[in-house]
Amino acid sequence: MRPAATAMTSTAGPNPLEIAALVKLVHQDRPGEAEQRARALLALHPGAGILWKVLSVTLVRQDKDALEALRRAADLLPQDAEAQRNLGAALHDRAQWPEALASLRKGLEMEPNDVQSLVDAANALRALRRPSESVPLYERALALDPRSAEAHNNLGNAHLELRRHGPAIDCYRRALELKPADAQILCNLANALRALGRREEAIGHYRRALELDPANVDAFNSLGNVLRDLGERSEAFALYVRALELDPSRPESHCNLGTLLFELRRVEEAVQCYRSALQLQPSHAPAHLNLAVALRQQRRPAEAESTCRAALALDPNYADALSFLGELLADRGRFAEAEALFQRVIQIDPSYSFAYASIATHRKMTPDDRAWLERAESLLGTALPLAQEIGLRYALGKCFDDIARYDEAFAHYRCANELCKRQGRRYDRDKLSRRVETIIRTFDGRFVSRPAGGSDSQVPIFIIGMPRSGTSLAEQILASHPEVFGAGEVTFWNAAYDAYSRAPGGAGEVLIPGMADAYLKLLAASAGAASRVVDKMPANFLYAGLIHAAFPQARIIHMTRHPIDTCLSIYFQHFFNIGAYANDLDDLAHYFGEYRRITDHWRAALPPSSLLEVPYEALLDDQESWTRRMLDFAGLAWDARCLDFHQTDRVVITASKWQVRQKMHKASVGRWRNYEKFLGPLRPLADPRFEDGRAARARSARGLPVE
Numbered sequence: 001m002r003p004a005a006t007a008m009t010s011t012a013g014p015n016p017l018e019i020a021a022l023v024k025l026v027h028q029d030r031p032g033e034a035e036q037r038a039r040a041l042l043a044l045h046p047g048a049g050i051l052w053k054v055l056s057v058t059l060v061r062q063d064k065d066a067l068e069a070l071r072r073a074a075d076l077l078p079q080d081a082e083a084q085r086n087l088g089a090a091l092h093d094r095a096q097w098p099e100a101l102a103s104l105r106k107g108l109e110m111e112p113n114d115v116q117s118l119v120d121a122a123n124a125l126r127a128l129r130r131p132s133e134s135v136p137l138y139e140r141a142l143a144l145d146p147r148s149a150e151a152h153n154n155l156g157n158a159h160l161e162l163r164r165h166g167p168a169i170d171c172y173r174r175a176l177e178l179k180p181a182d183a184q185i186l187c188n189l190a191n192a193l194r195a196l197g198r199r200e201e202a203i204g205h206y207r208r209a210l211e212l213d214p215a216n217v218d219a220f221n222s223l224g225n226v227l228r229d230l231g232e233r234s235e236a237f238a239l240y241v242r243a244l245e246l247d248p249s250r251p252e253s254h255c256n257l258g259t260l261l262f263e264l265r266r267v268e269e270a271v272q273c274y275r276s277a278l279q280l281q282p283s284h285a286p287a288h289l290n291l292a293v294a295l296r297q298q299r300r301p302a303e304a305e306s307t308c309r310a311a312l313a314l315d316p317n318y319a320d321a322l323s324f325l326g327e328l329l330a331d332r333g334r335f336a337e338a339e340a341l342f343q344r345v346i347q348i349d350p351s352y353s354f355a356y357a358s359i360a361t362h363r364k365m366t367p368d369d370r371a372w373l374e375r376a377e378s379l380l381g382t383a384l385p386l387a388q389e390i391g392l393r394y395a396l397g398k399c400f401d402d403i404a405r406y407d408e409a410f411a412h413y414r415c416a417n418e419l420c421k422r423q424g425r426r427y428d429r430d431k432l433s434r435r436v437e438t439i440i441r442t443f444d445g446r447f448v449s450r451p452a453g454g455s456d457s458q459v460p461i462f463i464i465g466m467p468r469s470g471t472s473l474a475e476q477i478l479a480s481h482p483e484v485f486g487a488g489e490v491t492f493w494n495a496a497y498d499a500y501s502r503a504p505g506g507a508g509e510v511l512i513p514g515m516a517d518a519y520l521k522l523l524a525a526s527a528g529a530a531s532r533v534v535d536k537m538p539a540n541f542l543y544a545g546l547i548h549a550a551f552p553q554a555r556i557i558h559m560t561r562h563p564i565d566t567c568l569s570i571y572f573q574h575f576f577n578i579g580a581y582a583n584d585l586d587d588l589a590h591y592f593g594e595y596r597r598i599t600d601h602w603r604a605a606l607p608p609s610s611l612l613e614v615p616y617e618a619l620l621d622d623q624e625s626w627t628r629r630m631l632d633f634a635g636l637a638w639d640a641r642c643l644d645f646h647q648t649d650r651v652v653i654t655a656s657k658w659q660v661r662q663k664m665h666k667a668s669v670g671r672w673r674n675y676e677k678f679l680g681p682l683r684p685l686a687d688p689r690f691e692d693g694r695a696a697r698a699r700s701a702r703g704l705p706v707e
Contacts, residue, residue, distance in 0.1 A: 014045045022054050031061040049076030053083050066090065074103060081110035085117050092120045097127045115145045123154060131161040149178040153185050160192050163351075168192040183213035187222055194226050197383015202226050217247045221256050228260060229385035231422040236260055251277035251284045262294055263387075263423075265577055270294050285314040289321045296328065297577075299488055299526065304328060319349045323358065330362045338362055346375075353379050353388040357395035357574075365402040373399060390419045394574040401572070406674045413572050414678075417583040425580040427587045435542070436594045438501070443545025445605045452509055452549035455516035460523065460551055461634050463536040464544060465559035466595055467578060468569035470616035473645075474559055475536040477627055480645040481636055485530035489577075492519055492535075493543040500546060509549075516550040532634060541595060544602045548610055555634050556606070558599060561616035563592055563685035564672040585681040592685055617669050 018041060025034035035058040042051050052073040059066035067090055073080070074087040088103035101124040104117050111117070122137035138155035141148060156171030172189035179185060190205035206223035209216055224239035240257040247253065258273030271294045277287035288311035295304040305328050311321040326341035339362065345355040356376045365372070376396055384392065393416035400409035461478065463471045479486030496515050500508035527533040540547065544556055567588040570578070581587040602611065612633045619626040627642050672679065 014041050014048050014051060019050060019054075022051075026054065026057055026061075029061075031058040034058040035062070047076065049073050049080070049083070052076060053080070053086075056086060060090075067094070074106075078106075079110065081107045081114070084110070085114060088117065089120055092124060095127065097124045100124045101128070113144055115141045115148060115151070118144075119148070119151050119154060122158070126154070126158055126161065131158040134158045135162075147178055149175045149182070149185070152178065153182075153188060156188060156192070160188070160195065163195075165192050165196045169196075181212055183209040183216045183219060186212070187216070187218050190226075191222060194222075194229070199226050199230060199383070215246055217243045217250055217253065220246070221250075221253055224256055224260075228263075229387070231386050233260060233264065233423065249280055251281040251287055254280070255284070255287050255290055258290055258294075262290070262297075267294050267297050271298070283314055285311040285318055285321065288314070289318070289324060292321075292328075293324060296331070301328065301331060317348055319345045319352050319355075322348070323352065323355050326355075326358060330358070335362050350375070351379060351382065353384055353392045357391040360395040360398050360402075365399040367403050369399065369403075386419060386422060390416050391574060393419065394572070397572060401674075404674075410675055410678050416574065417571060420583040421580075427580040427584065427591075429587070429590050432581075432591065432594050436598050439497075439542060439545065440598060440601045442501075443549070443605065448545060448548060448605050448607070451552075453513045454550040454552055455513070455520065456553050457516070457520060457551060458553045458555070458635060459520065459531065459533055460554045461532050461534045462540055462544075462547055462554060462556045463534060463538075463559060464541040464556060465538050466541075466561070466566045466570070466592065467538045467575070467582075468573060469538070469561040469566050470559040470614070470619060471536045471538050473616075473619070474557060474614060474630065475534045476645045477642050478532070478534050478630060478634065478636075480642045480647075481532075481631065481639050482641070483531045483636060484534060484634075485527035485532070486534045486536070487523060487526055488535075489537040490522065490535040491537070492522060493537070493540050493547060496550075497543050497546055512546075512550050515546075519550065532636065541599055541602075544599075544606060544611070548606055552610070554610070556611050557630060557633070558602075558611060558613045559616055560613055562670070562672070563596075564679060564682045565668065565670065567592055567682050567685065568672045568675060568679070569668070585679070589681045589685060620669060 022034055022037055022041070025031075025037065035055065038051055038055040038058060042048065042055065045051060049072070052069050056066045056069035056073055059069055070083075070087040070090050073083045077083040084103050084107035088100050088107060091097075091100035091103060094100075101121055104121040104124065107117050108114065108121065118137045118141040122134035122141070125131070125134040125137070135155065135158050138151050138158060141151040142155065145151070152171050152175035156168045156175065159165075159168035159171060169189060169192045172185055172192060175185045176182065176189065186205045186209040190202040190209070193199070193202040193205065203223065203226055206219050206226065209219040210223070213219065220239045220243035224236040224243070227233075227239070228236040237257075237260055240253060240260060243250070243253040244257065254273045254277035258270040258277070261267075261273060262270035271291065274287050274291035274294060277284055278291070281287070288307050292304045292307035292311065295301075295307060305325070308321055308325050308328060311318055312325065315321070322341050323345045326338040326345070329335075329341065330338040339359055342355040342358050345352050353376075356372065356379065359372060360376075373396075376392060376399070379392060380389070380396075393412045397409045397412035397416060400406070400412065461484075463474050463478075465471050475486045475488075478484050496511075496519075500511055500515075502508075503511060523533045523535070541558070547554065547556065567585070570582050571585065571588060573582075575582060579591070581591040603613075612630065614626060614630065624643060628638060631638060631642065672682075
């Protein structure tokens with residue numbers, strides 16, 4: 001018995017009348033019926049490309065997944081331009097760029113003047129990071145249809161990716177003539193204006209885009225970025241938060257908020273933002289890089305490097321990641337390799353200001369660096385974002401200082417510091433003075449002399465002092481000893497003091513044993529079983545009394561340096577995590593005065609056995625004697641490797657990472673005299689009575705008679 005005809009597969013094609021009836025259903029906007037009829041016919045004629053093509057149309061019109069039908073139609077109808085074009089368009093919409101480009105090109109070989117296929121193929125080329133190849137396709141589309149706003153807009157995007165900002169702006173303006181109320185085109189125009197430094201114009205367009213589309217996440221993010229460029233961090237923060245409220249699935253929004261939090265020194269929160277971005281999109285290279293930057297700040301160098309390399313695996317020519325990898329190599333003292341990376345970045349992007357700044361930071365500049373100087377100065381003629389101009393100004397200041405052009409150096413340093421003030425941080429003199437007064441009153445001689453229940457551990461060695469007073473040098477010397485681990489600047493005692501001072505009823509002392517335990521665990525997490533661990537957080541000079549209460553057997557080394565050399569060196573340095581006092585000479589003078597007041601107190605209140613003062617200049621003058629003195633004070637046997645500290649292989653991320661890997665020299669002593677005419681507020685710090693007393697303390701510490 002023969003099977004029923006409906007169950008048979010015909011070897012012939014479908015009847016043309018059946019095809020005509022099917023197409024009629026589609027034209028009558030009856031896609032559901034058309035789908036059912038097409039599937040019935042395909043059961044009989046599974047190799048009929050025309051049926052797959054019609055089925056794909058019915059599925060598209062019903063917002064159903066049509067990709068399988070589109071693929072079958074394109075395979076079975078290789079000479080049908082429309083079938084190739086339809087598959088290419090669907091793959092384009094799914095961001096399957098290589099396949100989309102291949103299908104679209106097949107269609108264009110047969111119908112080279114299809115405008116939408118030209119635009120879609122160009123979009124695919126841009127997505128594949130081939131923007132220069134996309135430009136001719138957009139231009140062909142516009143020659144065929146000059147009123148295609150999409151083609152004008154996307155050609156502008158291609159020009160922007162190629163850093164052709166003027167042509168990009170022209171394209172966006174033409175697109176806006178055709179679609180004046182398009183929020184995305186307004187954002188794109190604003191992006192191009194921002195890239196040219198025309199930030200106020202950009203802000204106006206972003207705000208207009210948000211008026212047209214109050215839920216435009218791109219506009220919130222982009223407006224936040226340009227405001228952050230200008231130092232307007234509070235409004236930028238609110239915009240990023242709003243972008244995340246509107247669409248928490250965007251990795252860019254998490255990254256933007258994380259970057260702002262990082263700039264606000266809220267590093268742990270920034271890390272969480274970057275991790276959220278990577279959970280959403282593991283291939284998001286900027287999130288990998290930003291996370292690496294934050295991990296470095298958390299003193300996790302190995303993780304930072306692996307994360308940075310993950311970004312480079314995604315984009316080998318990612319300039320930001322290459323530059324940051326250079327910084328990580330410099331942290332390890334591999335300066336030649338680092339500079340090679342900075343130079344490679346400049347080849348990729350000659351306007352990348354951070355690479356120029358890094359070159360100057362990690363070596364001594366010479367008069368032969370004319371090409372660097374010319375390029376760096378030319379960048380100042382462009383409208384750099386605030387953070388980039390600040391970094392470049394500091395670098396130019398260092399270059400001119402290195403080549404003894406001191407007036408020009410100071411002009412750049414002063415400009416850098418004034419620009420820093422635009423980032424919104426303010427120094428509160430009264431707040432610091434009150435804090436110092438409270439600390440002195442709380443941790444007086446009577447407090448210090450009585451047991452507080454702290455730990456008897458001698459593991460911690462604390463190096464305190466003003467920033468740029470030689471604390472990194474002292475740490476590097478001690479960390480060259482095989483029994484010592486240099487932990488860098490450990491963030492702990494500021495929060496510990498705040499907890500102590502907030503304890504109800506003055507019961508802060510009960511917290512001290514727990515503080516000691518927590519601190520030792522923190523050190524052990526990075527230092528392992530080292531018999532001594534150096535914490536060189538300079539600002540711990542505020543908390544020496546609390547530290548002594550928690551660790552009465554620990555040793556505190558106080559680095560001192562000529563006050564004006566100290567303050568000037570701070571003023572000349574671009575710090576990440578220093579207070580706003582660093583950007584103003586009057587504020588620096590006040591801060592140094594409070595530092596002097598509290599360290600005078602510790603000198604009187606702490607037992608002489610717990611505090612060693614090491615004058616920076618004396619250490620430079622007699623390296624071995626002072627090195628022996630520090631080791632003996634710390635209970636460590638002599639080790640000659642401490643004299644060759646510059647050869648020690650360890651990670652240093654402080655501002656002195658280049659200096660501590662040079663042999664001992666005295667070039668920085670008396671440096672302030674090169675800038676004497678600019679120093680106004682700092683001059684009173686060079687009080688001869690203070691200097692005489694400092695010299696006497698240095699002689700006494702070395703067992704010499706006091707003159």
